[in-house]
Amino acid sequence: MPTATQTPPAAVPAPARVGPRRLPGPDWLWAALLTLAVTTFRAGTPQLWRDELASWNAASRDTGELIGMLGHVDAVSGLYYLLLHGWVSVFGDSEAMLRLPSALAMAATAALVVAIARNLFDRRTAVFAGLLFALLPVVTRYGTEARSYALVVLAATAATWLLLRALERPGPARWAAYAVPVALSGLLHMVSLLVLLPHALIVLLRWWGQRRGRTVVGFALGAAAGLLPVIPLLLLGRSQAGRQIGWIKTPHLRDLAGLWDNLFASPLVGLGVAATALLPLAWSRGRRPAVELLLIGAVPVAAVYLVSQGSTSYFIDRYVLFTVPAWALLAAAGLAALKPRPVGVAALAALILLGVPDQRHLRTEQAKETADGRAAAAVITKGYRPGDGFVPLRGASERFYMTDFQIEYHLPDRIRMRDVFVRHSAEDSDDLFPVECALPERCLGDTGRIWLVTRGSAKDDAYGRLPADQARALKDHYRVTTSTHVRGLRVSLLERTR
Template identity: 50%
Template sequence: MDDESGPVRGGAARALALLQRTVWLWPALVTLGLGVRGSWRPELWRDELATWSAATRSTGDLFDMLQHVDAVSGSYYLLMHGWISLFGDSPTVFRLPSALAMTGATVFVVLAGRKLFGPWAGLFAGLLFAVFPSVSRFSQEARSYAFAVLAVSAATWLLLRALERPTVLRWLPYAVSVTAAGYFHMVSLCVLAPHAVVVLMRWWRERRARLLIGFPAAVLVALLPVVPLVLLGRKQVGRQISWLHTPNLQDFVNTWHGMFGSPLISGCMLCLAALPAAWPKGRRPAVEIGLVAAMPVVLIWEVSQGQTSYFLDRYLLFTLPAWAVLAGAGLTALRPRVLVALGLIGTAWLGLQDQQNLRVRTAHEWSDEKGAAHIIAKGYQPGDAVVPVRGDAAYMMLDFALDYYLPKNVEPKDVFAEKTAAQRHDLFAQECQQPESCAAGTKRVWVVTYGSTDDPYKGLSAAEVKVLTSEFHQDEVKHVQGLTVTLLERKTANG
């Protein structure tokens, strides 16, 4: 019996050791699966359309645009420019880099949890992170937020490694990850504040002078390449986030829920995050990772009370890895053990409805731009023109949406655009100052406006409406969700 049981125990030990070494793999696969699942369904919304417009320009045109607007997103736009050139721009392919970035972030969540609290805490932290609805949401959005989450999660784990053995070879990758965080989203550099406090806490306890040399040197090396971007970004801040208002307490609550993508899960995470502090051996790491989770939220709140606000749930996503590590450690602390499995399953169940809502057509944008493009494509004739409403609704980027969803062989002229966004090196076209001359020679015009009212010219300028009503007659009017599509034909000499 002993001879037979020995190999069995040895095999079980090897299997357990293998599981602990690859503990990061399973949460990463869950994140990737949820990130890709249904990513083709939601229509692109205005921010993703800005990405598409920028990334599909030539490299020269893209750099020209970044001198005027959105410089802080330049690194991401360049990455997406290369990605689209290689793989195309269908919705799933277009969003796949974000899913891959979140998958990478999950790996670092697991590694940080394992280093601070052990392999099981790392596993559960990764699984919790994977089922956050906001993680799935921003895995399916063609914006840079997932990359900022990846960079910050990597930086936190690399910091923990460097604190164990503060050598140049360990500080250097930390510096690279901090630089990446700055290039993908400058607000995420707030993580340096809690990182600095963690370094000071370790130094106070261990009195290793190398910590006080290595960390500042690494931060200096990391921030030097970001300085030009910071200076250029400050010049453009009025165009980027001027719409954000000074946050109040209700905004704080809404932002907290939005960070996790579910009010139920956000409350659950707050409870789980408090549990690791109850461990005698878990208090120090809980305080450290708790600072990384909470301190940026407080700092950005305080800064946002000034002239410019940065307090927005998607700007704070980079704190989610630390919250997941805390919650994973708290979940592991539950007794009896059956509560651990129930807690994980319960968390996933609480977010199930939110996960489903993320994958419907209107998850990102309420109006049906794809449906409007389908109407135009179905009735298109060579030489047709299009008038997408701009004016006060220019920020909705309806012109980009129509360009994206129209087939390649359907190319109506944007008749009231005197200069396209690309020609202006901007994200917005320059509207025609003399609509009558711009419409000259056009026989048919597709007018697309927001709303489903009886007024198919809603939102257009008075000069544009005058040209369209005096020189054209309505041939047909169709509605899709949130949009009105009107086909106009030029009046004949007989009226």
């Protein structure tokens, strides 16, 4: 028993508070709901553009036809197409419904952004991050896009969140959980696997400070487990890369500025994010998490640039879209730390307001596709007769416009036209595009009337950039009776002369 002259033992200091291990209260919920509201507002107004039309066309096929196509083209989008196929079979294929999965993915990402901010910083930063992410123009741009990119952002952000949890308390279950979004990220878009590079650097930095070798082993096993199911897709996708992304040019250093502007769908917002994202590096408090987020944002971009110096280029903004949450978190951390606090609030409001003009444009009919497929389809619908034929602009250098998909999407189901110059349908060819007749004149058959759709202005010839042999066959046997110009397209009705 201690005597009166003895001093009591020193109090044991409380352990340092570890960041929350679960989603923090309602903050993640309002961020998700706000993002969902922003991305679904007038989501059906912009016309589908060619990449979205490819998604619709693929998802509209039956499962066997879709799998057959993926063996020849677009295998890297296969998982997304299969998911979208199931989605449209339940909810339909309107513009809004085609885009809703992307809106839901961005909403879920917003929740994870708030959770990561609470883990690495504090509640004020989490609130700023939730607001900023929800109102970035690029979140609207790809939250209203019938492509896989929003789902990739969700998978990569989930991988980061689960990595942080595993680093807090390493264990087999947490590293196994980490492997799941890594695999999904790679299956949805292979370039997103570059997120493993900054993740590995973060693990090494944490190991350097803690010297816990099991952490490195756990990460290596988790990453390997996530990569394993992606390997077959990597091999197949590599064989298809020339056809699908051969148009992407090898980048130069000056192209980094353009990529940055497009990465935020707004040059002004991109400039504002760049300025505020560097602020957390200027003070000691929060510097470590800021460095980790900077790695997640910058390393994949640098890696894509370097890899694209080879035979195949991947240097395009949407391929590194998964880095946006990290940049938003950095910017939010910088703004939230500004003193006095009203200055940070005002700066956040200013950064959001910079994107308002872009937000408004993203909800216009021409936000994605300038050619008016709706109006062109309406012209055909008004003058259609059973037995009419159809000739869209689909030459070797023009088919990427997907004019045929554009018209077919907007036509009512009751209208069935024979695609005159098609020898084998895309489904029969296990391809995205049909095989056209080598000798167009022999494919005309006895079709009495043909709807010809080409791209161009009101001054352009009705035959536009139609392949020369197809144009010659039509001119020899048909005459143009009406020709209507709508925005970006010319719709002509041809009637047989002999």
